[in-house]
Amino acid sequence: xxxxxxxxxxxxxxxxxxxxxxxxxxxxxxxxxxxxxxxxxxxxxxxxxxxxxxxxxxxxxxxxxxxxxxxxxxxxxxxxxxxxxxxxxxxxxxxxxxxxxxxxxxxxxxxxxxxxxxxxxxxxxxxxxxxxxxxxxxxxxxxxxxxxxxxxxxxxxxxxxxxxxxxxxxxxxxxxxxxxxxxxxxxxxxxxxxxxxxxxxxxxxxxxxxxxxxxxxxxxxxxxxxxxxxxxxxxxxxxxxxxxxxxxxxxxxxxxxxxxxxxxxxxxxxxxxxxxxxxxxxxxxxxxxxxxxxxxxxxxxxxxxxxxxxxxxxxxxxxx
Amino acid sequence: xxxxxxxxxxxxxxxxxxxxxxxxxxxxxxxxxxxxxxxxxxxxxxxxxxxxxxxxxxxxxxxxxxxxxxxxxxxxxxxxxxxxxxxxxxxxxxxxxxxxxxxxxxxxxxxxxxxxxxxxxxxxxxxxxxxxxxxxxxxxxxxxxxxxxxxxxxxxxxxxxxxxxxxxxxxxxxxxxxxxxxxxxxxxxxxxxxxxxxxxxxxxxxxxxxxxxxxxxxxxxxxxxxxxxxxxxxxxxxxxxxxxxxxxxxxxxxxxxxxxxxxxxxxxxxxxxxxxxxxxxxxxxxxxxxxxxxxxxxxxxxxxxxxxxxxxxxxxxxxxxxxxxxxxxxxxxxxxxxxxxxxxxxxxxxxxxxxxxxxxxxxxxxxxxxxxxxxxxxxxxxxxxxxxxxxxxxxxxxxxxxxxxxxxxxxxxxxxxxxxxxxxxxxxxxxxxxxxxxxxxxxxxxxxxxxxxxxxxxxxxxxxxxxxxxxxxxxxxxxxxxxxxxxxxxxxxxxxxxxxxxxx
Numbered sequence: 132x133x134x135x136x137x138x139x140x141x142x143x144x145x146x147x148x149x150x151x152x153x154x155x156x157x158x159x160x161x162x163x164x165x166x167x168x169x170x171x172x173x174x175x176x177x178x179x180x181x182x183x184x185x186x187x188x189x190x191x192x193x194x195x196x197x198x199x200x201x202x203x204x205x206x207x208x209x210x211x212x213x214x215x216x217x218x219x220x221x222x223x224x225x226x227x228x229x230x231x232x233x234x235x236x237x238x239x240x241x242x243x244x245x246x247x248x249x250x251x252x253x254x255x256x257x258x259x260x261x262x263x264x265x266x267x268x269x270x271x272x273x274x275x276x277x278x279x280x281x282x283x284x285x286x287x288x289x290x291x292x293x294x295x296x297x298x299x300x301x302x303x304x305x306x307x308x309x310x311x312x313x314x315x316x317x318x319x320x321x322x323x324x325x326x327x328x329x330x331x332x333x334x335x336x337x338x339x340x341x342x343x344x345x346x347x348x349x350x351x352x353x354x355x356x357x358x359x360x361x362x363x364x365x366x367x368x369x370x371x372x373x374x375x376x377x378x379x380x381x382x383x384x385x386x387x388x389x390x391x392x393x394x395x396x397x398x399x400x401x402x403x404x405x406x407x408x409x410x411x412x413x414x415x416x417x418x419x420x421x422x423x424x425x426x427x428x429x430x431x432x433x434x435x436x437x438x439x440x441x442x443x444x445x446x447x448x449x450x451x
Numbered sequence: 452x453x454x455x456x457x458x459x460x461x462x463x464x465x466x467x468x469x470x471x472x473x474x475x476x477x478x479x480x481x482x483x484x485x486x487x488x489x490x491x492x493x494x495x496x497x498x499x500x501x502x503x504x505x506x507x508x509x510x511x512x513x514x515x516x517x518x519x520x521x522x523x524x525x526x527x528x529x530x531x532x533x534x535x536x537x538x539x540x541x542x543x544x545x546x547x548x549x550x551x552x553x554x555x556x557x558x559x560x561x562x563x564x565x566x567x568x569x570x571x572x573x574x575x576x577x578x579x580x581x582x583x584x585x586x587x588x589x590x591x592x593x594x595x596x597x598x599x600x601x602x603x604x605x606x607x608x609x610x611x612x613x614x615x616x617x618x619x620x621x622x623x624x625x626x627x628x629x630x631x632x633x634x635x636x637x638x639x640x641x642x643x644x645x646x647x648x649x650x651x652x653x654x655x656x657x658x659x660x661x662x663x664x665x666x667x668x669x670x671x672x673x674x675x676x677x678x679x680x681x682x683x684x685x686x687x688x689x690x691x692x693x694x695x696x697x698x699x700x701x702x703x704x705x706x707x708x709x710x711x712x713x714x715x716x717x718x719x720x721x722x723x724x725x726x727x728x729x730x731x732x733x734x735x736x737x738x739x740x741x742x743x744x745x746x747x748x749x750x751x752x753x754x755x756x757x758x759x760x761x762x763x764x765x766x767x768x769x770x771x772x773x774x775x776x777x778x779x780x781x782x783x784x785x786x787x788x789x790x791x792x793x794x795x796x797x798x799x800x801x802x803x804x805x806x807x808x809x810x811x812x813x814x815x816x817x818x819x820x821x822x823x824x825x826x827x828x829x830x831x832x833x834x835x836x837x838x839x840x841x842x843x844x845x846x847x848x849x850x851x852x853x854x855x856x857x858x859x860x861x862x863x864x865x866x867x868x869x870x871x872x873x874x875x876x877x878x879x880x881x882x883x884x885x886x887x888x889x890x891x892x893x894x895x896x897x898x899x900x901x902x903x904x905x906x907x908x909x910x911x912x913x914x915x916x917x918x919x920x921x922x923x924x925x926x927x928x929x930x931x932x933x934x935x936x937x938x939x940x941x942x943x944x945x946x947x948x949x950x951x952x953x954x955x
Contacts, residue, residue, distance in 0.1 A: 324810070334800045
């Protein structure tokens with residue numbers, strides 16, 4: 132198969148063209164400060180989108196990622212700063228930064244597992260199941276925070292959110308590690324292959340002896356963990372957990388996956404495609420700001436770009 | 452032959468890289484049945500798509516009553532009285548009978564709203580013309596396939612069809628429904644409708660056809676009156692060689708019992724007081740091919756799926772493999788026990804069409820393709836390529852998508868996938884459905900070869916000649932229960948069919 136036929140190439144060319152155009156349109160675009168800024172802003176969406184890619188590959192969808200991000204971010208912030216007061220048994224549990232992060236990731240796994248359980252065990256369509264979880268998690272976030280931000284989180288969050296390592300921002304390292312891990316996971320493990328197979332044809336996969344239910348459960352759990360990681364990044368970057376954090380992030384993640392060449396009916400797509408998709412959205416957001424486009428128009432343009440990407444993908448598929 | 456109502460002359464159709472039709476002719480005379488035969492890939496569907504207006508660009512001429520036509524759309528063809536009943540029926544499942552019949556051309560009242568009273572009345576009249584008593588308010592999804600087909604025919608008649616093209620209309624009908632359909636076709640003939648009847652089933656063609664048109668590899672071979680030819684001659688024209696090369700089963704020596712079931716029952720998940728399968732006791736030996744013959748709805752597919760662990764909550768009874776009792780709660784358990792299942796519909800249950808040949812081949816045995824726990828592409832390709840060549844899967848490489856291959860090659864991929872797991876017993880559910888005669892023959896030979904190597908095979912088929920050709924022993928399945936057993940010297944179409952028919 133020639134390189135040009137790899138599905139990731141088309142969005143990659145689009146990304147490069149966008150970067151080229153921005154370099155001419157704005158002298159501030161191609162500076163290292165700005166490019167790192169784009170990467171750092173995109174790292175949150177990258178984490179979520181990687182999880183979303185797995186879910187969409189199985190033919191599902193996860194609308195709860197934004198709320199899970201908010202809840203896990205708030206829990207990490209709250210536990211690390213204030214600890215956990217168990218009033219019933221008169222106990223106080225303090226959390227280190229790492230303990231808080233671990234608790235958040237665990238909670239993400241639980242919420243994701245809850246989604247997966249609804250989908251596999253109770254046969255609730257993924258759209259509805261995750262819509263329910265989305266609302267529940269948002270409500271729990273408001274309950275936990277009382278509607279106020281949790282701020283002043285300390286050194287650990289500061290390093291994770293705004294620190295640098297070897298000249299690259301910390302969130303970018305984290306997103307990069309996640310991407311590498313999952314690209315490897317999808318290409319080299321049996322489970323990765325099964326995820327594609329289940330999205331392509333669930334019944335045939337089941338009849339091939341694959342534990343389809345377990346794989347789907349795992350996929351939603353991973354998506355929950357990755358949303359929690361994104362929650363940590365958002366909280367750390369702002370040094371505060373906002374009760375309304377992550378609102379609408381599921382849409383950016385779905386857009387990144389789709390621009391990256393995935394099919395919403397499952398079985399088709401890739402981690403690298405999604406990475407390029409997320410970067411396209413990141414460059415677009417950044418570029419529109421640099422060009423002083425009004426925020427209202429920014430939304431219109433973003434929507435049009437998503438549609439254009441999908442239409443072009445369909446059109447070129449039909450031709451081949 | 453009289454003046455044909457519809458005629459296709461020298462039709463040539465090219466797809467990128469493929470010459471699908473090469474100067475093909477077809478004539479349809481009012482009140483007669485022209486059977487169109489040819490192996491899969493012979494160009495039957497392409498020709499029908501041109502005649503019914505699906506493909507507007509082609510070379511050659513289409514004439515209706517002697518006038519050259521150029522159909523740009525299905526609607527154009529319909530207006531000239533040409534209607535097609537596809538193999539896969541085009542019905543909207545949750546709309547009712549009348550709504551389906553008048554879809555897109557609903558009768559309107561003076562307010563521009565649907566005139567329901569007229570729609571239901573006309574739908575009922577049309578169905579009555581076909582002696583069909585279905586309630587026009589029934590959603591299509593609640594009808595049997597045969598009834599759905601009659602609704603589609605009624606719809607075609609309401610469009611004043613002069614030519615009705617039927618593409619494998621009996622492929623999912625029960626015997627009883629087939630008989631009804633044939634009566635209906637004769638009735639339509641007497642009403643002056645010309646029929647193009649596409650089928651692989653030679654006995655149907657023998658019963659129905661006035662003329663036979665034979666295509667092979669996109670070329671027109673011959674049009675001949677049925678009275679002047681024989682099935683053997685037609686088949687040899689289809690494949691371009693004599694029927695003598697066809698499959699003859701070799702007897703093998705049997706070994707020990709591989710699979711035995713004891714009182715397997717499957718409850719109906721929706722009506723728990725009813726059984727879909729009742730007290731199934733069967734066994735198969737190493738090297739033996741056991742045929743199971745049953746009509747549509749007898750529980751054939753359910754039997755395989757039950758043994759394969761698809762309904763653990765509704766299944767009772769015992770399964771023994773090679774003398775020890777096994778517990779199968781999931782297809783994974785079945786695979787571990789050495790079972791393999793070639794499902795009835797490879798597109799729905801056999802293959803991941805969007806994955807390539809290699810990935811489909813290794814899907815059930817990826818454990819063999821690992822190095823330190825990770826997928827090893829080189830190992831995987833080696834294994835898959837080995838089976839691709841052994842089964843003669845025609846694809847340009849392992850990278851070709853399964854969905855792009857012909858039915859026969861797809862079925863071989865499914866077989867390759869399962870042979871790779873090294874099964875002790877192989878279940879084959881309608882293994883040659885919808886594939887051409889050459890590929891069928893290859894699959895029969897492969898089954899025979901596998902039995903010779905000591906594998907136990909259980910085959911389900913709704914085609915009696917097929918199951919009699921491949922089996923050592925046949926049992927019938929009738930409304931979820933095992934009927935009589937026939938050894939090879941007792942095989943006769945009449946007695947097997949009679950035993951499989953439901954009792955009053």
